[in-house]
Amino acid sequence: MTLFERTKNLSKQRGWNLQTTAEKAGLSQNAIYNWKTKEPSKVSLKSVADVLNVSTEYLLGLTDEMSPISSDKKVADILDDETILAFDGMEIAEEDKEKLREYARFIIEQRQRGNK
Incomplete structure (x- = not known):
């Protein structure tokens, strides 16, 4: 499966078309379509991978x-508005x-009450 095909499939799984994925990644609407014939820049590839929540290696x-295997886990506080x-x-x-x-x-x- 090509980079373009993987990106298209993942976008579809998220309920997005390629234009939406590109926009969410900060790219021009048709940028991903160019991946059929041209290799993307590392920055563009990383942006799309981040939006799709996958590793660049997977794409x-x-x-x-x-997902990349990483010891650097992102921590977010769900109670933070x-x-x-x-x-x-x-x-x-x-x-x-x-x-x-x-x-x-x-x-x-x-948990604070001891009822784990």
């Missing part, structure tokens, strides 16, 4: 492992975010 077909919550590349609606925060508060409270 290039160098591995079947979608500034944190952007998303699932499978799609942002979660504000009312659903608040439900998740309420559940997180409940779990934290249970």
Whole structure:
């Protein structure tokens, strides 16, 4: 499978077309279509990989492992109102975010009480 095909398939899985994926990555609308015949810049490739939440190695077909194995885990505080919550590349609606925060508060409270 080519870089273009992997990118197209992943975009489709996220419910996006290639123009949307390109825009989310900060590229021109048709930039990814150029990948059929031209190799993208490292910056463009990394931007698209980040948007699709996969490794650049996966997009290039160098591995079947979608996410990079890394010891550098990103930590985000779900209770922080500034944190952007998303699932499978799609942002979660504000009312659903608040439900998740309420559940997180409940779990934290249970742990503090010793009810793990």
